[in-house]
Amino acid sequence: MAEIPLTLIFLVLTVIVAVSTMVYVAIAERERKETLQRVSPDLEASRLAERLLLNEDATASSRLASWLRDRMPESFVSDTSNVHKLVHAGFDGAAAPVIFSAVRIASALLMPVLSFVAAPRDNPVWLAVSVVMGLVVGVAGPQAVLDRLAAQRQERIRRSVPDALDLLVVCVEAGVSLDAAILRVARDLSNVRPELALEFAQVVRRVNAGMPRDRALLSLSQRTGVDELRTLVASMIQTERLGTSIARVLRVNSESLRLRRRQKAEKRAAEAALKMIFPLALFLLPALLAVILGPAAITVIGQLGSLSQ
Structure with a gap:
């Protein structure tokens, strides 16, 4: 058996220590932020205002996007097919499409090279x-x-709409x-539902x-892509034009959203029994048959062998 080189052992230990340190620092930073939020509830609201009022020209992402825009092909820079999806995922800055195009190019070039390096040569x-x-x-x-991030953010916003309506x-x-x-x-x-809070703050900012x-x-509704918010916005616009009670419209929408969410949960619960049939038939029933019929089969085979002798 070949001995493991000391250099490889030292490298593995270094990586383990580095990852453990990063995890510890991340956990400590998260606990510190939670403590600051409990002490000062308006801290997150101030950060939200800072994000809304931040000049995009001063951010590092904008400088990186400008650097990439000067060096990337024009076809990738002018590609706007994923702009709405990036906004749905929360990347609403002007630099997001350029950075995403650069990530796509780097991924398409690096992944085959890494696969070639890691694959066996023989x-x-x-x-x-x-x-x-x-x-x-x-x-x-x-x-x-990107599609996964957009779907997760839309689901978080969808779950927070009834509470916001209340x-x-x-x-x-x-x-x-x-x-x-x-x-x-x-x-x-802003502390519990930061995605929807940011979108509401954007509405107030644009109105002001x-x-x-x-x-x-x-x-x-266009920035989030959530059907519940699209229905709510249509109702609010119609209410403002007709001059009816906005509170009544909001209350009706809140009740309908909660009813729809309850119906969706009941539908998933009803589908769970049907979805469990195939895993049970493929994995659980063979094991039960082996446990129940196995000793009997061994006994029958032994008896048949003794009778044949």
């Missing part, structure tokens, strides 16, 4: 399969990750204007900048 078939798989992962991987109803019924109520809800939800309220609300 087997040409496995080498070719590894390179092809690396190429497929490099080309389709960034888009799949807070809006309370604020509006207390006599607060709709813009002030949206801003208040954004501040209150002079954009009509209906257009600002429409941008809310």
Whole structure:
């Protein structure tokens, strides 16, 4: 048995220590942030305002995007097919499309090279399969990750809409204007629902900048891509045009959203029994048959063997 080189052991130990240190620092930083939020609840709201008022020209991502825009092909720079998906995933900056295009190019080039380096050299078939798989992962991987991030963010926003509507109803019924109520809800939800709080703050920011309220609300549904918010925005715009009670509309929408979420949960619970049939038939039933019928089969085979002798 060949001895393991000391250099390899030292490298593995170094990597383990580095990863453990990073995990410890991340956990400690998370605990520190939670402590600061409990001590000062308005801290997250101030960070939310800083993010909304931050000049994009001063951020590192904008400088990186400018550097990449000067060096990338024009076809990749002008590609706007994933702009809406990036906004749905939370990457709403002007630098996001350029950086995502650069990530796609780097992934398509690096993954086949890494697969070629890691694949065994003595087997040409496995080498070719590894390179092809690396190429497929490099080309389709960034888009799949982006779709996954967008779906997760939309699901988080969808779950937080009923709570936000309840807070809006309370604020509006207390006599607060709709813009002030949206801003208040954004501040209150900044700790627990940061995605929806940021979108509400964007609506208030655009209204204060002079954009009509209906257009600002429409941008809310377009930026999130959530059907529940699209229905809510349509109801709010129609209510504002007709002059009806906004609190009643918000309350009806909140109740309908909770009913729809309850029905969706009941549907999933009803489908669970059907989905469990195939795993039970493939994995559990053979093991039960082996445990129950195994001793009897061994006994029968032994008896048949003694009778034949």
